[in-house]
Amino acid sequence: LKKKGDHIILSTDLGLQQHRLDGDEYIAVIDEFMEAVFTRWPNVIVQFEDFQSKWAFKLLQRYRNAHRMFNDDVQVIENLV
Template sequence: MQDLGLRQPRIEGEEYLSIIDEFIEAVLTRWPKAIVQFEDFQMKWAFKTLKRYQERFCMFNDDVKVTAGVALAGLLGTVREQG
């Protein structure tokens, strides 16, 4: 099997966030009412990006909000079954 991806360290810190900032600005310039889904970001970035952007535009991170939503749905379903 052939290796996939670049064999180099991932970018980190402010360099990483500046790339995300640039992308977000481009999306919102082109589509101001866009909903942005952050899909499968590393967990160490999930909460940072959510906190950084959630007041600026409509966005969600599936690793954070969807997981919480599924857990809440399970709890509500259990409560409903218990009466």
């Protein structure tokens, strides 16, 4: 175990140990990715999976009418029901 600030981290924690993007920075990176992918492969289908739940619906709403994509966390569960 290691202590980092107020958190105790298990020695097996392999997660990225740096600030995660959020807000406008996060959206800008995803926008850049989507633009690059659809420029290079215009007929591709992008699958979003295991995004933070606070982003799942926002990203789906942002891109679903402009790009061929789906969010596995949101849409597959709906289809199973």
